[in-house]
């Protein structure tokens with residue numbers, strides 16, 4: 280099945296129109312006509328080979344909302360016309376200890392990513408949501424709650440679950456003290472979700488002009504991370520800090536703001552920090568530095584249902600696919616309010 284898409288052919292090139300051949304649907308496959316796709320900073324990292332593992336052409340996009348166009352003979356949970364979502368994974372080994380605990384995101388054999396991955400059965404490259412249609416095994420398709428704003432729900436599929444999973448793992452609830460570093464796509468979802476879980480929520484930001492938005496999105500307190508006095512005053516406060524910063528930065532100043540037994544969980548930067556880790560605050564306060572990657576399929580459904588019940592969606596700026604390269608440049612300048620979502624109808628509108 281030949282479908283229109285947007286792809287980049289190398290780290291130095293812009294994204295441009297491209298066609299891809301989607302597989303012939305298998306018995307357990309759901310064929311989805313894509314309506315909206317969120318723009319994650321990981322799309323940009325992969326398009327530009329920031330992690331050194333990009334296989335070109337890259338068709339990014341893993342915050343996919345669409346409508347079911349057809350289902351294979353074995354599919355029982357979905358029917359034609361259903362509103363569905365696809366996130367960062369389209370398969371996993373389904374058999375390892377992690378998969379058996381519904382933690383496909385930690386599959387010991389490597390989950391199959393929605394783009395820049397390889398199909399487990401035929402070895403063909405996976406292409407993401409900047410396209411007309413996608414074919415996905417039913418186990419990796421999510422149900423979208425009724426009455427939710429579909430375009431604004433797209434970012435839940437990555438930004439939502441990536442911040443929900445640590446909030447749940449570290450048992451955040453009423454009265455927990457949570458801080459979020461960075462008010463971008465992930466950060467703004469973290470504020471909303473932590474607030475809905477009835478935590479006390481603080482934002483660390485390097486952009487003072489975001490203060491009013493941060494309050495509207497759920498932050499009770501804002502700390503300007505460049506201001507040493509404000510950082511010092513926050514000593515010993517947080518049970519959990521979710522760090523969404525996408526590039527190298529010094530995490531040491533944040534460690535002293537953790538409470539006894541507190542954890543700083545890294546979800547943003549993938550790689551080696553230049554600054555050495557100071558173990559003193561960790562040892563003295565039994566604190567942890569941890570990492571977390573997206574969430575399992577069951578947990579993603581839990582998050583979507585929670586968002587449906589609480590009326591939580593992303594704050595979005597709609598764009599046409601033709602604007603994607605400009606959107607990436609704005610994302611690099613921390614200038615996103617607070618997630619770009621592509622209207623996929625633009626792909627075929629010839630603009």
Ligand SMILES: NC(=O)c1ccc[n+]([C@@H]2O[C@H](COP(=O)([O-])OP(=O)(O)OC[C@H]3O[C@@H](n4cnc5c(N)ncnc54)[C@H](OP(=O)(O)O)[C@@H]3O)[C@@H](O)[C@H]2O)c1
Nearest residue numbers: 320321441461462463464465484485486525546547572573
């Ligand atoms: N672990 C996972 O499963 C997972 C899933 C999705 C994405 N990610 C990764 O998470 C990161 C964030 O993604 P995103 O889509 O939320 O990105 P984003 O929308 O660009 O937001 C990142 C935010 O980080 C802050 N920031 C940016 N540059 C900074 C710098 N030099 N120093 C300090 N703060 C800076 C900015 O917030 P302020 O202006 O408020 O400071 C910015 O808005 C990316 O690296 C992405 O690849 C990981």
Ligand SMILES: [Zn+2]
Nearest residue numbers: 319321437438
């Ligand atoms: Zn993502």
Ligand SMILES: [Zn+2]
Nearest residue numbers: 372375378386
């Ligand atoms: Zn597995």
